[in-house]
Amino acid sequence: MDKKSFSSLNLAKEMVINLDKIGYEEMTPIQAEALPLILEGKDIIAQAKTGSGKTAAFGIGLLSKLQVKKFRVQTLVLCPTRELADQVAKELRVIAKFAHNIKILTLVGGESFGKQLGSLAHQAHIIVGTPGRVLKHLDKESLNLENLDTLVLDEADRMLDMGFIEEIEKVIAFTPKERQTLLFSATYPNEIMSMSKRLQKDALSVKTASLESINKIVERFYEVEGDKLQTMVNILSSFNPDNAIVFCNTKVECDEVATKLQKMKIDALALHGDMEQYDRNDVLVQFSNKSARVLVATDVAARGLDIKELSMVVNYDLPHGSETYTHRIGRTGRAGAEGMAFTLYTPYEAEKIEEYKNSTRLFENAQSLKIQNNFEMRPDNVTLVIEGGKKDKLRAGDILGALTGDAGLKGSSIGKIDIYDRQAYVAIARAFIDDAQKSLSREKIKSKKFSVWIL
Secondary structure (H helix, E strand, O other): OOOOOHHHOOOOHHHHHHHHHOOOOOOOHHHHHHHHHHHOOOOEEEEOOOOOOHHHHHHHHHHHOOOOOOOOOOEEEEOOOHHHHHHHHHHHHHHHHHOOOOOEEEEOOOOOHHHHHHHHHOOOOEEEEOHHHHHHHHHOOOOOOOOOOEEEEOOHHHHHHOOOHHHHHHHHOOOOOOOEEEEEEOOOOHHHHHHHHHHOOOOEEEEOHHHOOOOEEEEEEEEOOOOHHHHHHHHHHHHOOOOEEEEOOOHHHHHHHHHHHHHOOEOEEEEOOOOOHHHHHHHHHHHHOOOOOEEEEOHHHOOOOOOOOOOEEEEOOOOOOHHHHHHHHOOOOOOOOEEEEEEEEOHHHOOHHHHHOOOOOEEEOHHHOOOOOOOOEOOOEEEEEEOOOHHHOOOHHHHHHHHHOOOOOOHHHEEEEEEOOOOEEEEEEHHHHHHHHHHHHHOOEOOEOOOEEEO
């Protein structure tokens, strides 16, 4: 039997059938190494980068032993950011389709605490959350972990970087001592090894980085003495990427850079930790459905964003260390595509830049960049917002039917459809956005009229 096949593992037949149905044809290196140990109930400390399939590795393991009829919290997954928590929960729900009535609840900051209280009142099997919000529910006694048998720390190194260690340890104090603890980290600094010794029992190490495909990324560095923003615009005009993430080190600078780019007719949106959750959702939806081509972000966006095809990363500010640099540029060059990474630095940072020099990175003169007058970056799509979602039993097929039926749009003019509890987002080709909005405002979807507006 093929050792890379999910059927080679001790999994329920329904689980294997569902994995095949959702496109999990064979195990990635991290899944092949970690899953047998997880299924045996071992504690593991696994080194795996973003995009390696680690969510499915722990997800398949924890779902395999879940007791569906026992309606209590049996698994807790802690993540460093809201975006990663949402992404993990989404993937777990897809894998969980092999069985009925598995409830997965997300507990993150920036969302209504009262709404989360209401959801917790009905219990859940799996909680995916950020340390701060999970701890708040534990302190308020709205969350009970006495039946927990699996704890997952996802991207543990990032949680340490963000200063979550104290909150993590407080959360763990609420969990039973007899539990399986799975720790996933892209890097193994000393703090991670120390954490493993404190929180795990005889943890087995799994490292598959050497077996994972290396992102193909061309890395360029430019020293900037004058206008940094103009240099970045020159990069965009010289290489004209389909989309790009621009990293800044502060929230204020994110907003400033995005605003300046918009004034220069480069469609850019800002993303950082001070934004309300609904604003963050709006931004992420627009970037992922090609309604915005440039995302200006702090490092909160370095991980956990589900952007499968990213052409370019620009380090507008020099990262705080080589590990952060690796995480930032690792967003591009995936799935066999060649990515581009650009880093800007000032003459004052020339000493810091020494640690980045190697035989493959290109250090070029900013003057060599093409200057294109009246350069613009406009997205292909515009996002339409429908004030109805999962709670209204809206499905993608309902929206698609309304747009291709009464609105008369061709399927090729309709892009990604994202449906949340109370809202749905639809990417529409720019030329047809007004027609789509007017039509849906007049017509009903599933015999009901919804407010429709352009984001």
